Amino acid sequence: MTVIFSKKCEYGLQAVLYLAAKEDSEVTSADEISKKLKIPREFVSKILQSLTESGIVNSKKGKSGGFSLAKKPEKIRLIDVVAAIDGLEIFKSCVLGFPQCSPEHPCPLHDKWGVLRTNAYNMLTDETLDMLKDKTLKKVRHISKT
Amino acid sequence: MTVIFSKKCEYGLQAVLYLAAKEDSEVTSADEISKKLKIPREFVSKILQSLTESGIVNSKKGKSGGFSLAKKPEKIRLIDVVAAIDGLEIFKSCVLGFPQCSPEHPCPLHDKWGVLRTNAYNMLTDETLDMLKDKTLKKVRHISKT
């Protein structure tokens, strides 16, 4: 198998997109997110806790507590979430796994892969949570029905 | 952490590139590959065994045995190796991990990611082992020195 983002990161992205699709300053419980997105509750809870430390979401403890975005959705880029969870090594390390790969000693795919990687990085840097709001709403409605 | 190809697949790609950089029909032991590429010997051996089953490499048993490519390097595409080891799910499954993601019910990144993914797929389909031969030789020489 092969993966772009870890499960943690996929879930984290789904969750912040879900929060962004809600009204401002509304607080959402891990339980609701878990049910709507069909993610294990304790797991998404842990992920959101770590995103709290990263300053991407806020948490409110106690009854009727939950999570909300720490900034305006237009200020949160997808790359910020990825960086907080998976880190940015994927955009630096060699696609063929050569530890010695560098511009001076490039691997056979260095240049071609470099272009693709940069495109992916730019996409994640361009896209902010608010830009994806409408699409997220549609998606969540569809998930909840299934 | 995050990854494009599994370690198995990275090692597999490295190994077949190494074989392609050798003279035709030359047989190379897992031990040599392991040392030159600094990959655990038993592990690369197992990977090459599985690539033998996939028809990408040949194996010769017994003393002075080893592995060689089963086809001409110009007939082996990188995507063939990836497909044999990691499979092609990465080029099909949703980048955000939504199991219900489809053209009818796309995830928020569906279209933008689709373009990048297609580019990556095409690159791996275009590139054959022989095209990368010279670059591989340089790389291996550099690794062996370190």
Added chain:
DNA sequence: GTTTAATCAGATAATTTAATCTGATTAAGA
């Protein structure tokens, strides 16, 4: 034939990642 050096097969171990459990703390609301 015997030795030697290789693949091959299957089991096992180690590590990493994913998921769950337990209990403490917090704060809203009756």
Added chain:
DNA sequence: TCTTAATCAGATTAAATTATCTGATTAAAC
């Protein structure tokens, strides 16, 4: 103040991936 519903912290378990081990088989070279 008490109950309830939430986060939070840390430990534990489960599953997948990565790596190693053991022994069998194979075939070249002496």
